[in-house]
Amino acid sequence: MSDVRTTCPYCGVGCGLMVSGGALKGDIAHPANYGRLCSKGAALKDTLSLPDRLLVPTIGGREAAWDEALDLIATRFAETVRTHGPDAVAFYVSGQFLTEDYYIANKLMKGFIGSGNIDTNSRLCMASSVAGHIRAFGEDVVPGCYEDLEEADLVVLVGSNMAWCHPVLYQRLIVARERRGTRVVVIDPRRTATCETADLHLQIAAGSDVSLFNGLLVHLAENHAIDEAWIASHVTGFGETLKTAGMSVPSIDAAAAITQLAREDLLRFYEMFAGTERVLTLYSQGVNQSAAGTDNVNAIINCHLATGRIGRAGMGPLSLTGQPNAMGGREVGGLANQLAAHMGFAPEDVARVGRFWKTANIASRPGRKAVDMFDAVARGEIKAIWIAATNPAVSMPRANHVREALKACPFVVVSDAWPTDTSALAHVVLPAAGWAEKDGTVTNTERRISRQRAFRPAPGAARPDWWMFAEVGRRMGWEDAFAHRTPADIFREHAALSAFENDGRRLLDIGALADIDDETYDALPPLQWPLSKREISGTGPRLFARGGFPTPDGRARMVPVKGLDERRSQSLLRLNTGRLRDQWHTMTRTGRVPHLMTHAAAPKLAMHPRDAGLRRIAENTLARLKSEHGVAILRVSVTEEQRPGDAFMPMHWTDQFSSAGVIGKLVMDRTDPVSGQPDLKATDVQVTAIETQWTGFLLRRQDGTPSLGEQIYWSKVPVASGFAFELAGWTALASVIHSEDILRQVLRIPRDAELVSYSDPRKSVFRYAGFAGDRLEACLFLAPEGVSLPPREVAQAFLGRAMTPMERVSLLAALTPDGSAVSQKIICSCFSVSAESIAEAIRDGKLSSVAEIGARLKAGTNCGSCIPELKKLLQEHSEGDLMVAK
Ligand SMILES: Nc1nc2c(c(=O)[nH]1)N[C@H]1C(S)=C(S)[C@@H](COP(=O)(O)OP(=O)(O)OC[C@H]3O[C@@H](n4cnc5c(=O)[nH]c(N)nc54)[C@H](O)[C@@H]3O)O[C@H]1N2
Ligand SMILES: Nc1nc2c(c(=O)[nH]1)N[C@H]1C(S)=C(S)[C@@H](COP(=O)(O)OP(=O)(O)OC[C@H]3O[C@@H](n4cnc5c(=O)[nH]c(N)nc54)[C@H](O)[C@@H]3O)O[C@H]1N2
Ligand code: SF4
Ligand SMILES: [Mo]
Numbered sequence: 113m114s115d116v117r118t119t120c121p122y123c124g125v126g127c128g129l130m131v132s133g134g135a136l137k138g139d140i141a142h143p144a145n146y147g148r149l150c151s152k153g154a155a156l157k158d159t160l161s162l163p164d165r166l167l168v169p170t171i172g173g174r175e176a177a178w179d180e181a182l183d184l185i186a187t188r189f190a191e192t193v194r195t196h197g198p199d200a201v202a203f204y205v206s207g208q209f210l211t212e213d214y215y216i217a218n219k220l221m222k223g224f225i226g227s228g229n230i231d232t233n234s235r236l237c238m239a240s241s242v243a244g245h246i247r248a249f250g251e252d253v254v255p256g257c258y259e260d261l262e263e264a265d266l267v268v269l270v271g272s273n274m275a276w277c278h279p280v281l282y283q284r285l286i287v288a289r290e291r292r293g294t295r296v297v298v299i300d301p302r303r304t305a306t307c308e309t310a311d312l313h314l315q316i317a318a319g320s321d322v323s324l325f326n327g328l329l330v331h332l333a334e335n336h337a338i339d340e341a342w343i344a345s346h347v348t349g350f351g352e353t354l355k356t357a358g359m360s361v362p363s364i365d366a367a368a369a370i371t372q373l374a375r376e377d378l379l380r381f382y383e384m385f386a387g388t389e390r391v392l393t394l395y396s397q398g399v400n401q402s403a404a405g406t407d408n409v410n411a412i413i414n415c416h417l418a419t420g421r422i423g424r425a426g427m428g429p430l431s432l433t434g435q436p437n438a439m440g441g442r443e444v445g446g447l448a449n450q451l452a453a454h455m456g457f458a459p460e461d462v463a464r465v466g467r468f469w470k471t472a473n474i475a476s477r478p479g480r481k482a483v484d485m486f487d488a489v490a491r492g493e494i495k496a497i498w499i500a501a502t503n504p505a506v507s508m509p510r511a512n513h514v515r516e517a518l519k520a521c522p523f524v525v526v527s528d529a530w531p532t533d534t535s536a537l538a539h540v541v542l543p544a545a546g547w548a549e550k551d552g553t554v555t556n557t558e559r560r561i562s563r564q565r566a567f568r569p570a571p572g573a574a575r576p577d578w579w580m581f582a583e584v585g586r587r588m589g590w591e592d593a594f595a596h597r598t599p600a601d602i603f604r605e606h607a608a609l610s611a612f613e614n615d616g617r618r619l620l621d622i623g624a625l626a627d628i629d630d631e632t633y634d635a636l637p638p639l640q641w642p643l644s645k646r647e648i649s650g651t652g653p654r655l656f657a658r659g660g661f662p663t664p665d666g667r668a669r670m671v672p673v674k675g676l677d678e679r680r681s682q683s684l685l686r687l688n689t690g691r692l693r694d695q696w697h698t699m700t701r702t703g704r705v706p707h708l709m710t711h712a713a714a715p716k717l718a719m720h721p722r723d724a725g726l727r728r729i730a731e732n733t734l735a736r737l738k739s740e741h742g743v744a745i746l747r748v749s750v751t752e753e754q755r756p757g758d759a760f761m762p763m764h765w766t767d768q769f770s771s772a773g774v775i776g777k778l779v780m781d782r783t784d785p786v787s788g789q790p791d792l793k794a795t796d797v798q799v800t801a802i803e804t805q806w807t808g809f810l811l812r813r814q815d816g817t818p819s820l821g822e823q824i825y826w827s828k829v830p831v832a833s834g835f836a837f838e839l840a841g842w843t844a845l846a847s848v849i850h851s852e853d854i855l856r857q858v859l860r861i862p863r864d865a866e867l868v869s870y871s872d873p874r875k876s877v878f879r880y881a882g883f884a885g886d887r888l889e890a891c892l893f894l895a896p897e898g899v900s901l902p903p904r905e906v907a908q909a910f911l912g913r914a915m916t917p918m919e920r921v922s923l924l925a926a927l928t929p930d931g932s933a934v935s936q937k938i939i940c941s942c943f944s945v946s947a948e949s950i951a952e953a954i955r956d957g958k959l960s961s962v963a964e965i966g967a968r969l970k971a972g973t974n975c976g977s978c979i980p981e982l983k984k985l986l987q988e989h990s991e992g993d994l995m996v997a998k
Contacts, residue, residue: 116567117142119554120153121208121547122696124433125280126556127153128638131567142638144258144556150279151694151708151941151977156547158705160568164530164815166543167572178573181540182580185498186587188523189225192496198227198475202485202494205446206501207234207435210552210564212602213577214437215444216594217500218452220585221479222445223469224593228457228479229494231448233502234438235482236509236790240400241431242442242450243787244409247671248417249656250663251454252442253619256392256428257558257640257653262288263426264392266384270299270321270412271398275306275980276693278396278432278557282306283976295388297381299324300398301688302718302760303753305980312381315755317372318686318794322404323675325411326357327367328382332418337386342420346659349670353414356672370675372755385415390426397434397690401793403676406786410671417668423657432557439555443620444606448479449788453610454620468612469593481788483509483781490517498525500577501544503698505533506766509790510741511776527580530700533766533774544577545570552578552599553636558653561622562638578602600633611645619655619662621646684796685723685759687739689775693977694941695764703769706830710938714827714838715765715773716749719799723757724750727801734802734825734840737761739795742777745802745825746770759799763792767817770827806845806876808894809904810837811911814860820848833912834890836904845876845894855880859890870924875899879924886914891923939985940971940978947985954989962986 115132117139127149128142136157140147169181192200203221205214209232221230234242245252261267261284274282286309288294298310299321307313316324332338333354343350361367364382368375385391393416399408413429421427433439445452455461457478466474480488486508488494497518508514518524518537526538529546549570555561570576578599585594596602604626611623621644628636640653661668680686694708702708717735729735729748737744737759746761754760765773780795802825810818810826813834818826824841841848849855856863861882870879877899881891888910893901907923915923939947953959953968962982966973972982 116565117563118548118565118567119436119562120149120156121436121564122152123278124435124438124557125278126436126554126560126562127280128562129153129156142562144558144560144562144638145280148280148283149975151975152696152702153280154942154975155702155705155708158707159701160548162530162701162704164704165571165574166529166531166535166541167574168543169573170541172539178575181542182583182587185525185540186584189496189584190588192523193225196495198225199229199479200494201225201227201496202229202231202480202489202498204482204485204497204499204502204504205230205232205441207232207237207438207441208501209437209441209446209577210550210554210599211437211440211444211561211606212552212599213501213581214441214446215452215602215606216578216581216585216596218445219469219593220581222451222475223465223471224473224585224588224590226473226475228448228475228477229485230446230479231482231485232441232446233482233504233507234435234441234447235788236401236507236792237397237434238400238431238438238442239447239481239787239789240402240405240784241409242447243406243784244413245431247406247410247786248413248669249661251619253655253662254431254439254557254559255423255655256430258284259653260392260426260428260430261285262292263390264288264294265292265390265426266295266297266388266392268297268299268385268391268393269306270393270395271400271408272394272396272432273300273304273306273690274394274396274432275304275308276977277691279693279975279977281432286979295384297384301755301758305693305984308980308983312377312384314371314373314377314381317370317755318688318758319402319404319676319678320371321399321402321408322411322673323361323367323370324378325415326673326675327361327364327371327378328385328415329354329357329418330361331364331382332386332415335386338418339420343418346420346661346667347417347670348665348667349672350418353670353672356674360674389421391416391421392427392430394430394432396432398793400789401791403782403784403791403794405784405789405791407671407673411673414670414673417670423654425654428654430557436556437554439557439559440553440561443555443610448481448485453606453612454618464613465609468609471593481783483783483788483790486514486517489521492520495521496523497521498527499534499538500527503528503532503534503700503766505537506698506774506776507763508776509779509781509792511774511779512742513781527577528700529574532698532700533768542580543572543574544580545574549574550576552576553603555641558640560638560640561636563634563636565634598630600630603633604628616644616646617662681796683798685719685799686757687737687778687795687797688758688760688793689763689779690760690793692762692764695762697764698766699764699769703764704830706832707938707941707944709829710944711941712762713829715746715762715770715775717746717799718749718751718754718760720754720756720758721750721752723759723799724748727799729799729801734804734842736800736802737778737797738800739778739780739797741780743772744775744778745772759797765827768828771825773827802842804840804842804897806841806894806896808839808878808892808901810839810858810890810892811835811904811907812837812860812890813912814890816860819854819857824848831908831911836908839894845878845896846873848894849878855892856882858892861889865889868920868924881920881924883915888913888915939981940969942974943970945969945971950982950985951989954986958990960986960990
C-alpha cells in the first residue's frame with residue numbers, strides 16, 4: 113500500500129499521521145504536530161484490530177440487512193413526525209463525526225424533517241466557548257493559531273490540563289519555553305501534570321474564574337495597561353464592563369478572598385499579564401463546563417480586548433477544542449441553536465439556508481440542547497432518537513436519568529463501532545465504519561481543515577455515518593437532497609453554502625473549495641479557513657488584529673460579567689471530573705489496549721489528606737460516593753494535589769470496565785444559562801469509607817462482567833491473553849461464591865472443563881483455576897482483608913497457556929518464584945517503564961534530568977507525554993538540591 117496521510121481521531125490538536133507500510137507515524141509535514149504524537153496517538157496502531165467490533169446492523173438484538181434496518185428507521189421517524197410533529201424526533205451526534213457526516217445529519221434534521229432537534233456532545237464540551245465567541249466577536253471564531261505558542265512570552269492556561277489533554281501542543285509550548293523563556297501560569301483548582309512546568313500555579317477555588325479575570329481587568333485599568341486607542345476603534349462595552357468588574361471585585365483583596373488565592377500570587381499574575389504584550393490565554397473544560405461557562409469565556413476575552421492583544425503574533429484568547437472535529441461540527445451547524453455555516457435562526461438566515469437547500473420545510477427555531485433533549489425523551493415528548501458516535505449513557509450528567517429515558521423511549525437507534533452502555537439500550541444498532549476506514553475532513557483548534565483518509569476497508573457490513581443518514585433521507589422521500597455519492601460531494605456542498613450570499617459578513621467562508629474535483633479533495637493539504645473566493649484583506653493564520661469583527665458595526669463586544677455566588681455545604685465534597693493521560697472518553701478504544709491501561713488501571717477518587725482523615729479513609733481503600741443523582745464505589749488516592757473540600761474523579765469508566773465507576777451517574781445537570789453546557793465539574797457529593805472484608809482477582813480469557821453479584825467492587829483491564837479483574841467486597845466472602853455453578857459462571861468455563869481448587873474455607877482463602885485441556889482458561893484468587901494474595905502478574909503470565917502439573921500446583925499454592933512482585937504503576941506507556949524502576953534509576957544512577965532518564969530507561973523518549981511525571985519523580989527521588997530542567 114502506498115503512503116497515506118491522515119489525521120488522529122482523538123483530540124482537537126488534530127495531529128497529522130503518516131501510514132506507511134505497516135507503520136503509523138506522526139506526519140512531519142503536518143503543521144499541527146510536525147511529526148510528534150502523544151501516547152494515545154502513538155498507540156493508534158494497537159486499536160486497528162481491537163476485538164468486539166459491531167459488524168452488522170441489529171434490530172432488537174437480531175441481525176438484519178442494511179435495507180431492513182434503514183427502512184425501519186425511515187418508517188419509524190416518518191410515522192412519528194406525521195403523528196406527533198417534527199419535534200417528536202431527535203438526533204444526538206458527536207464531535208467525533210467527520211464534517212461530512214455532520215453536514216448530512218444536520219441537513220436531514222433541520223432542512224427536511226424540519227426540527228432543530230439535532231444536538232451534539234459538543235454541548236458538553238465547547239458550547240460555552242461558542243456562546244462566548246458569538247457574544248464577543250459576533251461569530252464563533254477562534255482568532256489565533258498554534259504558532260502563537262512559539263511566539264508568546266506569557267502563556268496562561270485556564271482550566272486546562274494541557275499536558276494530558278492536548279499533549280502535542282503542550283510539548284510545542286515546552287520546547288518554545290526552553291528556547292524563549294516563555295513564562296507559564298496555570299489556573300486550576302487541582303495541581304495537575306501541567307503544573308510541573310509552570311512558573312506559577314494559581315490553585316483557584318473552583319468556580320471563581322470570572323472574579324479572577326474581573327480583578328485582572330480592574331488591575332489593568334488601574335495600572336494604565338489598557339489600550340485606549342484600540343478600544344476606541346474596535347471595541348464597545350468597555351466602560352460598563354469595567355464598572356461591573358469593579359463592583360463585583362472592588363479590590364485585589366476582594367479578588368483574593370473570592371478566589372481563595374494568596375494576594376501576592378494573584379498580584380504576581382496580574383503584574384505579569386499587565387507587563388507582557390505577548391500574552392496567550394488558552395482555556396478548556398475548567399472554563400467551559402461551568403454554570404458560568406460563557407461568562408468565564410467572556411471574562412477572559414474582555415482582558416484581551418481591553419489590551420488589544422488579539423490576532424497578533426503570540427497573543428490572544430485561544431479556546432482549546434476537545435474533540436477532533438468539534439470545530440467542523442460547529443461549522444456545519446451541529447448544535448441545536450445553530451443552523452449551518454455559522455448561521456443562526458434569524459429569519460433571513462433561515463430563508464437563505466432554505467433557498468440553498470431548496471426546501472420549504474426548514475426548521476425556523478432552535479431545537480433542544482443535550483440536557484433538555486434527554487429530559488424531553490424522559491417526558492415522552494421525543495419519541496424517536498438516533499444517537500451516533502457518542503455514549504450518553506456514560507458521558508451525560510445524570511446518566512441514570514438518561515438511561516431511564518432511553519429505556520422508556522419507543523424508538524432508539526445507535527450507530528457506533530463498538531458495543532457501549534448506550535448501544536445496550538437501543539432498538540436498532542448500526543455498525544459504523546471507524547477511523548482508518550472512512551474519508552472526510554476535520555477542523556482542529558486553529559481552524560485548520562485536514563483530511564481524514566481511509567487506509568483499510570471497513571470490517572463486516574460497517575458503513576460511514578454520512579451514508580446512513582443520507583440513506584434514511586432518501587428513504588424518507590428526499591432523493592435529490594441526499595443524492596451525494598461521496599464525501600467529496602458533501603464537502604463541495606458545504607463549501608458552497610459557506611460562501612452562499614456571503615458578502616463577507618460571515619467569516620466562515622471556504623468558497624474557494626466549492627468547486628474542487630475529487631482528486632483535489634483527495635489530495636487536500638491541511639488548510640486554515642477563511643478560504644474565500646473573494647480577496648479578504650487581513651486574514652491569514654490570525655484574525656482581528658485590525659478589528660473587522662463580524663458584528664453589525666464591525667466592533668467586538670466586551671461583556672459585563674459578575675461571578676457565581678457559590679455557597680456550598682461544608683460537609684459535602686465538591687466533585688470535579690475530567691481526563692486521564694492515556695484514556696479517551698468512554699474507553700471504547702483506549703480501554704481495550706493493554707498498555708494504555710497501565711498508567712491508571714482503575715478509576716480512583718482523588719481527595720485531600722484533610723478530607724480523607726475526617727472520613728477515616730486511607731490511601732487505596734474503597735469509598736462510596738453519593739450525590740443527589742447516583743452512587744459510585746471506587747478506590748481513593750489521598751493527595752495534596754487536591755484542594756481541601758474538592759475531590760476529583762476521571763470521567764472514563766463505564767459499566768463494561770468497572771462495577772460502579774460511571775461518574776456521569778452522579779453528576780448534576782445544572783447548565784450554563786447562556787450556552788446550555790452542563791457544569792460537569794462541581795457536583796456536591798457525600799463520601800464515606802467502605803470497610804473491605806476481602807480482596808482478590810480474577811483472570812479470564814473471556815470478557816464480560818465478573819458475575820459476582822451487586823455487592824462487590826471490581827475493575828477490569830485487558831491483558832495480553834484475556835482480562836484481569838481486581839475484586840473486593842464488604843460482605844462475608846463465603847456468601848459470594850456458594851456453588852460450583854456460580855464458580856463456573858464466574859470463570860466462564862463450560863460444565864465439562866476441569867476445575868481445580870485450592871481453598872481453605874476455614875481461613876476464607878479461595879483459589880480456583882479452570883482448564884481447557886492443559887490450557888489455563890481462568891483463575892480466581894480471593895482472600896480476607898489482610899491476607900496477602902499471590903502477585904497477579906505471575907498468574908497472568910500463564911493465562912491461555914498450557915501448564916504442567918507442577919506449575920498448576922505452584923500457581924494455586926501461590927508458591928511463586930518471587931513473591932515480592934507487586935502491581936506497578938506504569939509511567940512511560942510507550943516503553944512500559946514503571947514508577948518504581950524510574951525512582952530506582954534516579955536514586956541509584958543519581959540522575960538529575962529527563963534526558964538522563966531517557967538515556968538509561970528510554971522512558972519519555974518517544975511521545976513525551978510522561979515528561980511532566982518524570983520531572984515530578986526527579987523532584988521526589990533525587991538527593992539534595994536539584995535543578996529540575998525546565
Ligand atoms: N487524554 C485525553 N485527552 C483528551 C481527551 C480525553 O478523553 N483524554 N478528551 C478531549 C476532549 S473532548 C476535551 S473536551 C479536552 C478537555 O481537556 P481539559 O479541559 O484540559 O481536561 P479536563 O480534565 O476535562 O479539565 C481540565 C481542568 O479543569 C480543571 N477545573 C475544574 N474546575 C475548574 C474551575 O472552576 N476553574 C478552573 N480554572 N479549572 C477548573 C480541572 O481540575 C482539570 O484539571 O481533552 C481532549 N483531550
Ligand atoms: N463527568 C464528565 N462528563 C463528561 C465530561 C467531563 O469532563 N466530565 N466531558 C464531556 C466532554 S467534553 C465530551 S467531548 C464527552 C465525550 O463523551 P462521549 O462522546 O460519550 O465519549 P466517547 O467515548 O468519545 O464516545 C464516542 C463513541 O463513538 C464511537 N465511535 C468512534 N468512532 C466512530 C465513528 O466514526 N462513527 C460512529 N458512529 N461511532 C464512532 C466510539 O466507539 C464511542 O462509543 O463527555 C462529556 N462528559
Ligand atoms: S495530541 Fe495526541 S490525541 Fe491529540 S491529535 Fe495529537 S496525537 Fe492525537
Ligand atoms: Mo470534549
